[in-house]
Amino acid sequence: xxxxxYGEYVxxxxxxxxxxxxxxxxxxxxxxxxxxxxxxxxxxxxxxxxADPGVRAVVVTSTHERAFCxxxxxxxxxxxxxxxxxxxxxxxxxxxxxxxxxxxxxxAAVHGFALGGGFELALSCDVIVADRTxxxxxxxxxxxxxxxxxxxxxxxxxxxxxxxxxxxFSARRVEAAxxxxxxxxxxxxxxxxxxxxxxxxxxxxxxxxxxxxxxxKRALRxxxxxxxxxxxxxxxxxxxxxxxxxxxxxxxAAFNEKRRPEWPGE
Numbered sequence: 001x002x003x004x005x006y007g008e009y010v011x012x013x014x015x016x017x018x019x020x021x022x023x024x025x026x027x028x029x030x031x032x033x034x035x036x037x038x039x040x041x042x043x044x045x046x047x048x049x050x051a052d053p054g055v056r057a058v059v060v061t062s063t064h065e066r067a068f069c070x071x072x073x074x075x076x077x078x079x080x081x082x083x084x085x086x087x088x089x090x091x092x093x094x095x096x097x098x099x100x101x102x103x104x105x106x107x108a109a110v111h112g113f114a115l116g117g118g119f120e121l122a123l124s125c126d127v128i129v130a131d132r133t134x135x136x137x138x139x140x141x142x143x144x145x146x147x148x149x150x151x152x153x154x155x156x157x158x159x160x161x162x163x164x165x166x167x168x169f170s171a172r173r174v175e176a177a178x179x180x181x182x183x184x185x186x187x188x189x190x191x192x193x194x195x196x197x198x199x200x201x202x203x204x205x206x207x208x209x210x211x212x213x214x215x216x217k218r219a220l221r222x223x224x225x226x227x228x229x230x231x232x233x234x235x236x237x238x239x240x241x242x243x244x245x246x247x248x249x250x251x252x253a254a255f256n257e258k259r260r261p262e263w264p265g266e
Contacts, residue, residue, distance in 0.1 A: 007041030046098030056206035071116025096149035109198035120149030
C-alpha cells in the first residue's frame with residue numbers, strides 16, 4: 001500500500017494488489033469540516049485518482065473516530081465577506097463535483113456525523129456503507145442556506161422528491177437504523193466496521209473489468225432522469241465502447257476456460 005497527501009487534510013491510500021484506492025478525510029481537530037483548502041485538496045485527489053488506470057474503485061473514508069464529515073467549515077465562512085463567498089463557491093463545488101464525477105465506482109464508508117456537505121460527499125458516491133453510529137442529514141436551512149454540494153439533486157434521486165423535501169425542509173438529523181430504512185444509506189454494518197466492509201465491497205467491485213466498470217458507471221449516471229428510450233440509447237453507446245475491447249475478449253475466454261480473467265484494461 002502506498003500513501004500520498006493532497007494538501008494538509010486529504011490522504012490517499014492505494015491498495016496496489018486490489019486496484020482499490022481510499023480518499024481519506026483527515027482533519028480530525030475540526031471533525032473534517034470542509035475548508036477551502038480541504039475542498040481544493042479533495043478535487044485534486046479526485047482528479048489524480050480518476051486519471052489513474054490502475055484504480056478500479058474508490059472508497060471515501062474518514063480518519064476521525066466520531067465523524068465522517070460535519071460539512072462546511074462554518075468558522076471559516078463566518079469570516080467571509082460576500083465577495084469572498086462568491087470567490088469560494090467554485091472551490092467548494094469542485095470538491096463535490098470531483099467525487100461525483102470519478103469515472104470508477106465509489107463507496108462511502110460513513111460513521112458518526114455525516115451532516116450537510118459531509119452527507120453530500122457521501123451522496124456523491126455510488127454506494128454508502130454506514131455503521132450503527134452514523135447520523136446523517138442536510139441541516140443547511142437551519143443556518144440560512146441550502147444544500148449546495150448536490151444535496152437538492154442527489155437526495156431526491158435516492159429517496160424520492162417528497163421524502164427528500166421533508167428531510168431538507170425539516171433539517172432533521174437521521175440516525176443509522178432509520179437512515180437505512182429510508183434509503184439514505186445502502187448497507188448498515190456493526191459499529192466500527194464501515195471502512196472494513198466498504199473496502200471489502202470495493203475489492204469485489206475492482207475484481208471486475210476496468211473497462212466494463214467505467215462504462216457501466218457512465219451509463220448509470222448519464223441515463224438518470226432520462227425517459228426509457230433515451231436511457232437505452234445511453235446504454236447502447238456505453239455497450240459499444242466495451243463490446244470490442246480487450247477486456248471483453250479476455251472475460252469471455254476466461255469464462256470458457258474456467259479461470260480468473262487477467263484484465264488488460266483496454
